[in-house]
Amino acid sequence: MEIRKVQITGGSSYIVSLPKQWIRSANIQKNDPVGLVVQPDGSLLITPKISGESAHRTRVFEVGAATDRTYLLRLLVGAYIAGFTTIRLESKGRMPPFILQLVREFTQMAIGQEVVGETNTSITIKDLLNPTEMPFENTIKRMHLLARGMQQDAMAAIRGQDTALAGDVVVRDTEVDRLHWLVARQDNLIANDATLARRMGIPATRAAYCFQVSRIIERIADHATRVAHNALLLIDRDIEAATLDLMDESSALALQIFSWSMEAFHTGDVEKANTTLQRVRDLEEMARDINTRVLRFDAVTAIPTGQIADSIRRIGEYSGDICESVINYTVGQTA
16 A cells, blocks of 8 residues: 655645556546545545446457367356456357357356357357346345245145146246346446446445345255256155145245345345344254154155255255345444
């Protein structure tokens, strides 16, 4: 940190000289304007970005016939989440067909990504989404509703032995993933551009908090997907009615805890978050009861049933993590 003294000029104006190294790196010339942004913690941000537009960043990947498909997809997702506005794939020869197919899959998964240029040796993907049009709160509400519906349908598939419904739950997990990627991307954009935080009306600390909650919801959806996969293993398997009832009851409690935790998140209600945390213990007791019951089942039935009980418990515990985040964040914001 450089320490510089505040001086007074003209009897009323306070001035501070700017570091020469920063001036040169930002290519600021005499009489160029700079923006001043007061931060929530009272600090002052000086930025050469005064147009209100985010900086355009490009990431280039060299690809070819030997490129690993899974690795490339991870690179594309990583570049998207990192906040690059343009992603370009370049090949020394003709672009392999599997790369073209992978790009199509990526643009369907990642919100706002579109192919804007294509030749025999290159593909250009551009972000067409305005971050300010997708508020964090709305995205997280959508994720909550999707994850909740997935778990409800996964449990319905168990009781109804509905293969199609269980399969649909698995497919819907992709929608939750793409919304989580969007939240992660916006969090990174705000971390790299304080003016974007101002335009979106959300402090960087709040964006990081939303990302943390989004990540937990994505994991809850993963467990709903796990329940659906295990539901498929229980097709044509007989489970006693009392155990099914207990599984439904525990899932309903887990989802109630999930909903209460999200209410606490949206309202910043610390007391509700604390009360909700106490209900997680009740859910854990119900999950142990199910695991005790499945000891009487044959292995083919017991294993997926036990895994379902474990996922239901984890949904409740992850919801408890949301409550803890609410308490930590809200208390930290209270002066």
